[in-house]
Amino acid sequence: LVVATHADQDHLAGLIPVIERYDVTHVIESPFMGEGALSNHWHQVLASTGTNVILCHRGMQVRLGEDLTLHLLHPPANAVHIAETDDNRNSIVLMAVAGRCRVLLTADIDALAEQELLYLGQPLSATLLKVAHHGSKSSSSTAFLDVVDPQLAVISVGEDNSFGHPDRGVLDRLEAVECQVFRTDLHGTIEFITDGQTCWVKSARTWR
Known part of the structure; x- marks a missing residue:
């Protein structure tokens, strides 16, 4: 389980390699992740790895x-x-x-x-x-x-x-x-x- 508290660079960017490297089955994230480049990349990685997303x-x-x-x-x-x-x-x-x-x-x-x-x-x-x-x-x-x-x-x-x-x-x-x-x-x-x-x-x- 990984918790993505919000989409600021210093909180989210480091989680992307975690998702890519480890077998993370579920992510809890804020409903306010936005649609910026970092947030979009984050959701692309989640989709490509089949990680389940739960909105907090x-x-x-x-x-x-x-x-x-x-x-x-x-x-x-x-x-x-x-x-x-x-x-x-x-x-x-x-x-x-x-x-x-x-x-x-x-x-x-x-x-x-x-x-x-x-x-x-x-x-x-x-x-x-x-x-x-x-x-x-x-x-x-x-x-x-x-x-x-x-x-x-x-x-x-x-x-x-x-x-x-x-x-x-x-x-x-x-x-x-x-x-x-x-x-x-x-x-x-x-x-x-x-x-x-x-x-x-x-x-x-x-x-x-």
Whole structure:
């Protein structure tokens, strides 16, 4: 199973060789993948490999064996795509639940999408948070982090990137909820491991 959260280059392009190389039977994707060159190529590859495509919407659940369930929290089935900025706002948010461990994966959603999740009372409390939009200042609001209340957070971000991610304010807000933060620009590849009771984090390199 592969989840394509949205059609931005940095989220979708790397999935194409995954589909081509491995036997991926199902893909869950956002209903707002658009019709750009990258999205069209993506769908051509899916068609050529016979991969089954499932359009995501809020309320879906996917069971992966007996011990892991994916709860799709966003976008809603009736979301409206108005502008290119909505690609981030309508990207897939899911909660992976394995026993007592809960992992919230937030793709590139912004503060408005966070507000919607809070307003709807979605179950957001998580052991681990994948910080939205590479730690951009447009996401990870105080209200959102207070409800998620993660013990661990991972920021996927390029070293010395031109966007200035992660934002200092986001790091301060994560510190305020007493969350241990791991960053790919500092720690390299990061693995989250759980047996459903205890959670471990392994990183390619140590940074202090």
